Amino acid sequence: MFWGYEHHHCAGPRGPRGGPFGRGRPGMGGGPPGWWGDWFGGPPLRADRGGVRYLVLDVLAERARHGYEVIQAIEQRSGDTYRPSPGVIYPTLQMLEELGHARVIEAEGRKIYEITDAGREDLKANREYVDEFYERFVETSWERFAEDFGDVMKRIGSLMKMLRHAMRRGRITPAVLARTVKVLDKAAAEIEELLAEDPEGRAGRRP
Numbered sequence: 001m002f003w004g005y006e007h008h009h010c011a012g013p014r015g016p017r018g019g020p021f022g023r024g025r026p027g028m029g030g031g032p033p034g035w036w037g038d039w040f041g042g043p044p045l046r047a048d049r050g051g052v053r054y055l056v057l058d059v060l061a062e063r064a065r066h067g068y069e070v071i072q073a074i075e076q077r078s079g080d081t082y083r084p085s086p087g088v089i090y091p092t093l094q095m096l097e098e099l100g101h102a103r104v105i106e107a108e109g110r111k112i113y114e115i116t117d118a119g120r121e122d123l124k125a126n127r128e129y130v131d132e133f134y135e136r137f138v139e140t141s142w143e144r145f146a147e148d149f150g151d152v153m154k155r156i157g158s159l160m161k162m163l164r165h166a167m168r169r170g171r172i173t174p175a176v177l178a179r180t181v182k183v184l185d186k187a188a189a190e191i192e193e194l195l196a197e198d199p200e201g202r203a204g205r206r207p
Helices: 034-040 052-062 067-077 086-099 117-125 127-140 142-168 174-196
Strands: 102-107 110-115
Touching: 052 067, 052 086, 052 102, 052 110, 052 117, 052 127, 067 086, 067 110, 086 102, 086 110, 110 117, 117 127
Parallel strands: none
Antiparallel strands: 102 110
């Protein structure tokens, strides 16, 4: 149930670090808000270990690149949501070279990697993996919805502030609490129905 905060390590409606938006965190400007990672654990999507090679081949198919450029290209294509580490990319490039799917060439005095015909065949056979991987980022990017979700969290914070104010002024009684619970349960049920709908507005199925 939406209001079952006790099941989340006592996070409560104030968030895991205190306050509706997390304690000591920056606001909405300049990227995702600080509380986002606390509530959702940061960007959830990553390439599996065996799939990174196809992402690398994909960017090498555009043009030859050195390792850092490979990292940048993957990050840009994922909408700045996924940035593979050098500890993942450089061993992958070495593996692709050993497989004959990429080769090292020199350009402007430095070594860069370019895809081979065998690499293009491997990429072609696994194109679906690459396309589906990036599509998932477009659909679920947390940066894309951060500002809108911030508005929701602000309203939840305002609700908690209103309840605290009422408690301090002695306006909270068992009868008021019982009615408040019913109002919140009704709102939570309506929100749950909204979340069950698909993005196109068609009614979805509950799991």
